[in-house]
Amino acid sequence: MNHSISLTVNGARRDFVLDDARVTLLDLLRERLHLTGTKKGCDRGQCGACTILVDGKRINSCLALAISHDGADILTIEGVARGDQLHPVQAAFIAHDGFQCGFCTPGQIMSAIGMMSEAQAGNDPERIRECMSGNLCRCGAYAGIVDAVLDAQAGMDESNQRRSA
Amino acid sequence: MKQFDYVRPATVAEAVAAAAQPGAVYLAAGTNLLDLMKGGVSRPDRLVDVTHLDGLDQIERLADGGVRIGALVSNADLAHDADFAKAYPAVAEALLSGASAQLRNAATVGGNLLQRTRCAYFYDTASRCNKREVGSGCDARDGENRTHAVLGWSENCIATHPSDFCVPLVALDAIVEIEGRSGRREIALDDLHRLPGDTPERESALEPGDLIVAVRLPPAARGFAAHARYLKVRDRTSYAFAVVSAAAALRIENGKIAEARLALGGVAAKPWRARAAEDMLRDVPPTVDAFQEAASRALADAKPSGDNAFKIELARRIVVRALSLAAAGTPVRIPALPASPFASMSGAIHARA
Numbered sequence: 001m002n003h004s005i006s007l008t009v010n011g012a013r014r015d016f017v018l019d020d021a022r023v024t025l026l027d028l029l030r031e032r033l034h035l036t037g038t039k040k041g042c043d044r045g046q047c048g049a050c051t052i053l054v055d056g057k058r059i060n061s062c063l064a065l066a067i068s069h070d071g072a073d074i075l076t077i078e079g080v081a082r083g084d085q086l087h088p089v090q091a092a093f094i095a096h097d098g099f100q101c102g103f104c105t106p107g108q109i110m111s112a113i114g115m116m117s118e119a120q121a122g123n124d125p126e127r128i129r130e131c132m133s134g135n136l137c138r139c140g141a142y143a144g145i146v147d148a149v150l151d152a153q154a155g156m157d158e159s160n161q162r163r164s165a
Numbered sequence: 166m167k168q169f170d171y172v173r174p175a176t177v178a179e180a181v182a183a184a185a186q187p188g189a190v191y192l193a194a195g196t197n198l199l200d201l202m203k204g205g206v207s208r209p210d211r212l213v214d215v216t217h218l219d220g221l222d223q224i225e226r227l228a229d230g231g232v233r234i235g236a237l238v239s240n241a242d243l244a245h246d247a248d249f250a251k252a253y254p255a256v257a258e259a260l261l262s263g264a265s266a267q268l269r270n271a272a273t274v275g276g277n278l279l280q281r282t283r284c285a286y287f288y289d290t291a292s293r294c295n296k297r298e299v300g301s302g303c304d305a306r307d308g309e310n311r312t313h314a315v316l317g318w319s320e321n322c323i324a325t326h327p328s329d330f331c332v333p334l335v336a337l338d339a340i341v342e343i344e345g346r347s348g349r350r351e352i353a354l355d356d357l358h359r360l361p362g363d364t365p366e367r368e369s370a371l372e373p374g375d376l377i378v379a380v381r382l383p384p385a386a387r388g389f390a391a392h393a394r395y396l397k398v399r400d401r402t403s404y405a406f407a408v409v410s411a412a413a414a415l416r417i418e419n420g421k422i423a424e425a426r427l428a429l430g431g432v433a434a435k436p437w438r439a440r441a442a443e444d445m446l447r448d449v450p451p452t453v454d455a456f457q458e459a460a461s462r463a464l465a466d467a468k469p470s471g472d473n474a475f476k477i478e479l480a481r482r483i484v485v486r487a488l489s490l491a492a493a494g495t496p497v498r499i500p501a502l503p504a505s506p507f508a509s510m511s512g513a514i515h516a517r518a
Contacts, residue, residue: 003171021171021212024199044200048267057241057270063199064271067171068192068214115266120245126501133403134265 005070009033010079018067025069026050026061029076037077037106041136048135051107051114052076058114060134077106080113089113089152098148100139111135112149116156123153166202170211177218177344177376184213185346185374191215193237194271196264197280205290206281206297221378224249230384233342236275236377240330241266243274253386254495255333255393255412262397262504263329265404275377278331278341278357279369282324282434283406285309295321296365310471312408315480316464317433322365323470324434326358329504331436333395333412336428337386342379345372354380358435368434389414389426394490396483397430397504407431409480410504413487415451422446422455427463427488432480439463442484451492453485460484 003018009029016032026043029035029052038061041049045063052061053075080087089112092098099105111132121127128149129142137145172189174180184191188210192198201207215221221237224246232252234243240260243249250257264272286292286305293302305313305323313323331354339354357369371377392415399405410430416423425446429437442459449455460481467477486506500508 001170021169022166044203045196045268048265051267058267059271060196060267063194063196063268065171065192065195065199065212068173068195068216070217111267114270118241118245118266120266124501130403130502131266134267 003067005067007066007069007071008073009035010074010076016066021065021067023066024062025052025054025064025066025074028066029061029074035076035078038110039103039106041104041107046136047104047107048111049104049107051110051135053110053114056114056117058111075110077110080109087113088155089116089148092148092152092155093145096144096148096151098141098144099137100141104135104137104139108132108135108137108145112145112152115149116153121149121153123150123157125150128153167205167208169202169209171214172211173214173217175218177221177378180213180215180218181344181346181374181376183211184376186211187373189213189373191376193273193276194239196268196272197276201281201288204288206288215376227381227384230387232382232386234274234380234382236273236379238274239270240264240272240274240277241269244269250499252390253333253337253382253393254390254499255395255414255491256330256337256382258499258503259329259333259395259397259410259412261499262395262410274330274380277328278354278377278380279371280326280328281368283327284313284324287324296324296361296368299366306471308471311473311475312406312431313470313473314433315467315469315473315476316429316437317360317435318470319361319363319365321363322361322434324361324365325431326433326435327406327431328436329395329397329407329410329430331358332410332428332430333393333414334380334382335436335438336412336414336426337389338383339386340381340383341377342381343371343375344378345375349378351381354436355438360434365434388416388424391495392417392491393495394487395504396487396490396506398479398483398506402502402505402507409476409483411480411483411487413484413491415446415488415491417451417492420450421448422451423448425459425488427459427484429463429480429484432467432476439484441465446488451488453489456485456488456492457481459488 041047244260
């Protein structure tokens, strides 16, 4: 049986006909929209490489059925930059060598963006490590990742202060 | 993954009717179910998607002083609800010690209660498992079983229930509201999960079609807010299931414990309420000696199911530590590493070995 769903992906409305209810958001993004920035690591919710924002919240897209998310607003790594201007978290990952092979990086960046909007970690490195524990890095670039997130958080705090001043 | 029919009911009544059919299961966030389906551990014919049902995602403060949590409230939304966390700090801490931020954002209250065991032999379809395939045997009995049950297990199954959330909930007398084929009913959370006995495949008191619609905490649960902790020992400090955990909550009046609540996680097929320990703690001063006696009573019936005798002593110590921290007072903020016994312990009475 076919099922029709519509999603907003990186700001654009997309309609889909699903001929198989088993399709995850991860597979839909990669196979139907060719948005391959979102990575398939474990495909079982353990590594975080598939992290995307759904209605503003970070989730594992490998454990989300597309059919169940009819109407959702989705943000992937392809949607965070503004043209050639990188998202501050992307820029911070480059500045602090927050990666080696890069496979986990889109998930790390989406997770960090989600975490910053949750406002549960602030600028405490221990809290950042705890709140980012759902993203594994097999290369072990964690020190750079934490530095990048701290830097991005500091930049966000500064711009918030400027805005309220 | 096996093919399945997908149904999206418009009402709870439609959902119950659709899920009462053989081979049907409910889909909420799917963070556990999809994992099980990908591994061929669960092979449902029909998924009844309840995520679009109205009215199941509210946290309601009740007139009697209790709280009613809709089954579709996410683990993260509940833990981060400031009023809820203030009234039930051990519950919030337990939630934040579970899984990862991504999973907590998706996973629901109802799904947390009904998550399946993480026993590796249950997950491995090449292994024998009485829970997955009735009468096939239990490869965990002679396998890697250092994290398995030490209370309430049987020769047929030594799996544990993995939830953190359920541990303080059961200590606080949580009630589960269920919509079923014959209407609405409610049961104590303590009666939701079953011990394995001869039927480890029957994990809960739920009947076909039964849908958990809410979890309620009674008015008295609020009375423990000043002295409540959840502690969890894991093989790594974050994003891991409990080897052993404990929820401790006290009401202290005039220097004595007026009422104690204690439950253990990671030790049995259900969240384990330690009533004998609670009874012993009534009307005594909150001392380490009293807590050690309570810990010994809580684990009196424990026995190893394999290479896990260490869990019994570990559970005793984590009970003493959780009670000591609860007596010292609920911290103003949830610690940086929620529920970690390795977090700083300022002001707490240290448990003696």
